[in-house]
Amino acid sequence: MPRAAIPLRIGNKVLEALPPSAASRAWRLLQRSHLALFRASGGRLGSTLGGAKILFLHHVGRRSGEQRLSPLLYVDDGERLAIIASKGGHPKHPAWFHNLMANPDTEVELGRERRRVHARVAEGEERERIWRKAVSIWPDYEGYQARSRGRLIPVVVLDPRP
Numbered sequence: 666m667p668r669a670a671i672p673l674r675i676g677n678k679v680l681e682a683l684p685p686s687a688a689s690r691a692w693r694l695l696q697r698s699h700l701a702l703f704r705a706s707g708g709r710l711g712s713t714l715g716g717a718k719i720l721f722l723h724h725v726g727r728r729s730g731e732q733r734l735s736p737l738l739y740v741d742d743g744e745r746l747a748i749i750a751s752k753g754g755h756p757k758h759p760a761w762f763h764n765l766m767a768n769p770d771t772e773v774e775l776g777r778e779r780r781r782v783h784a785r786v787a788e789g790e791e792r793e794r795i796w797r798k799a800v801s802i803w804p805d806y807e808g809y810q811a812r813s814r815g816r817l818i819p820v821v822v823l824d825p826r827p
Contacts, residue, residue, distance in 0.1 A: 699736050703774075712776050714738065717803050720746065721774040726760075727767035735761045739773075740799045742822065746773065746780075747787065747795045749803075750819040754812030762819060773823060782823035792820045 700721065703711035712719050717738045724733045740747045750762040765771065769784040787795055799820070800806045810818050 700734060703736075707777055709776070711736070718775075720748070722748065722761060722765075723772045723774075724761050724764040725768045725771075727764050733761065733764060735759075737761070738799075738803055739823075740795060740802060742795055742798070744825055746775075746782065746823040747799065748821045748823065749796075749799050749806060750821055751806055751809040751813075754809035756814040756816055758816070758819065762821065765821060770826065780823075781826045783826045784821050784823055787820040787822045791822070795820045795822070 699711050703721065718741075719736050720739045722735045722737050724735065725731070726733055737748045740749075750758050752759040765784040766786075771782060771784065773780050773782055786792075796806070796818075806818070
């Protein structure tokens with residue numbers, strides 16, 4: 666277990682113990698704090714977790730139309746990036762996944778860089794290849810898949826766009 670991942674695992678245990686509404690508020694506060702640290706440091710802090718790299722995904726709420734921002738682990742795949750819609754093994758997809766499927770053209774922040782991307786779900790061999798790479802970077806993904814009650818966790822490819 667990467668040493669930097671220990672606080673995340675402790676935090677996940679605390680969130681799991683809270684009632685759903687309190688956990689949701691706590692998670693939003695944690696994400697805002699992470700973003701504040703990331704922005705205040707010019708992208709130097711908060712862009713990695715152990716050996717895993719973090720991006721900030723911009724997305725639009727499919728129902729609300731509100732702008733959203735989510736910190737997510739990512740995998741480099743040549744000129745593409747890939748993110749895993751694990752939601753920690755929850756049986757439902759994360760909200761950001763549904764938002765991306767409704768509005769796939771978006772942007773991500775990587776350190777000081779901002780990239781325009783188009784999201785799509787990887788399938789077949791591409792999904793398996795990226796999944797194996799993601800698991801090698803963040804082994805907890807295997808446990809998330811086991812806990813997901815049969816939900817195949819989507820691998821989302823972020824293709825560059827002009």
